[in-house]
Amino acid sequence: MSTGAPLPPEPSPGAPVTAGLPDGKDTAPDAQADLEWRRLHPVTPLVRGWAVIAVAIFFFGQQSVEGMAAGEGAGLPTDSWLLVVGGLLAVGLVVGLFSWLSWRMMRYAYDADAVHVHSGILFRQQRKVRLDRLQAIDVVKPLLARFFGLAELKLEVAGGLDSGVKLGFLRDADAARLRNALLARAAGAVEEDGSAPVVEAPERQVLDLPVGRLVGSLLLSVAAILLLLAAVGAVVATVVSGNVGVLAPLVPGIIGVGAFLGGRFTGDFGFTGAISPDGIRLRRGLLETRSQTIPPGRVQAIRLRQGVLWRRFDWWRVEVNVAGYGLDMGSTTQASTVLLPVGTRDDALRALWLVLPDLGTEDPTSVLHAAMSGSGEDHGFTTSPRSARWLDPLSWSRNGFAVLGRGLLIRRGRLVRSVVMVPHERTQSIGVTQGPLQRRLDVGTVVLHSTTGPVIPQVVHLAVHDAGVLVRDQAERARDARKHAGPERWMEALAVGEAIPEAGVPEAEPLARVAAPQPDESPVPPAPGPVGEAPR
């Protein structure tokens, strides 16, 4: 553990609020008197208030556009515009006042062990987030905040909805410095003089996403095909009926799908992934940029997935379960569970390597290739028995699992291929279920319970005997792995030689083991030529 020495004073956003509380009214429980309380950047209320107005304008705009599309004349009559603008101003004023008040009340501080946040106007809240429980840190810069050079810091901890802390907005440099300081403390990194380092840990970029591939992947998605079908249908309907009005019911759907695709594009634009001693660094975004840091050992499960449309280019999407991210339906948080929006097979393997540098197997490359595109019992896989073909005629011989030293590798699906890896020490509990049909066919489904997220690790339709053995042994493996798992403060692990990749090392020595599959070894030859790379 690092010492509790307070940080050397840094230039802080706004005027640093002294330990004596700002208005004297707030009598917080003490023993925190030595904390240096800070405020967020004073522009925060403006940025927040503006966002609300923008949303109002957006909804209003959408309403009138849809109104026009539905053939209700030209939206609103002109004389009500003044009213609308006045209303918006009033709303903006109220919201602005509220945001200003909440900015006044919001203070934060941190020490070696925790981040403290005090907030609330009427209902006061004091939150203390333990840094050794930190699951991830995101730095988010919405478009407007970028104009001001501001950023929001999101600290994710495991704890259901509304857990964690949002510190926004801070100046870019301050946000970066705060993130580095918090990560260093969370890591338990200590410098010679006993203070925690504030410099950013060095990183090495290992993943990127060319625009061409991003566009291609979106064109080859179900949403794009729906859009195309809708367009074709619309044209046909218009020609047949000779009336443009028949298009009206389609408009909201087209807008929705278009917004989804647009959101994917702007959200994943310029994606890069890097490795650093602080963990995995992900950056993405065209308008709103997001830079995530997932410390080592925080990924609970990882899934590589390939829809049938992507097979020609052998593209994969990689998603992870991280306890703090959960599965909030907000599009932004949904994006944060994506470790790689779309990438080649090598990229996907590299993404997996970021999470699990060591799979604990002799020949990770061939095992992973078998998991991605193989079938049958090769490379240590146990698959569904033949009887399962009645339940899953297409992929019964692909569905299965392989036990590796560091985790359980689960393979599933023939049309939509997916490969799930759960580190043994991250297994929460294990379940096995059997329905009446499965019982007749002597098969059962084994589920490894993971934290909330997009990945649901389950091995479907295993032979009863295999399922029983898997449940029994997996419980044991999980127990053993937990005993040897690294500490929550991951830098302390480095001292005992835990297998955490060193980012400062220029040559990619461990990388070469997994992420450089030899083409001749690959069970399925890679797509001919650099198809996936070429922008089309």
Added chain:
Amino acid sequence: MTDTTDSELFDPAGIEWQPVSPRLATARFILLAVFVGGPLVVFAVLGAVLSTTWPWIVAGALAVLGVLVALVVGRQVRSIGYAERDEDLLVRKGVLFRSLVVVPYGRMQFVDVSAGPLARKLGIASVQLHTASPSTDANIDGLPPAEAARVRDRLASRGEARLAGL
């Protein structure tokens, strides 16, 4: 139904299953009577008063449903079992759709003991274990309150001894 193959999967060797209180079956019968029997009577009366056929059809459907459920309730309750091993808790349940959950004590985040008015009247309570995963369905229904409290405390102390992070 044969138990030859299932025994392997849902009844691993060397495990002594603790059954739950048969009063759970009583509780479920009462609930069944209220939520199926009640409407059944209403529709039957309706049919008799209005002398039309459709309420009778609904009543008949409800009666069939009630009988079917009543037939399995006893077996359902008997199928529930739990076992405390050294390192983990096992919970199994289900007749048609069977399930078994293995929860390591160290993964436990919190334990709930709850009892509704009917359950309190009958002297049963339910214990639910929560891990960091919402899909962990380790719920033991129908324990006598004293046993529920004992299980809760023992789980909590074992969890503490084997505490692990996420």
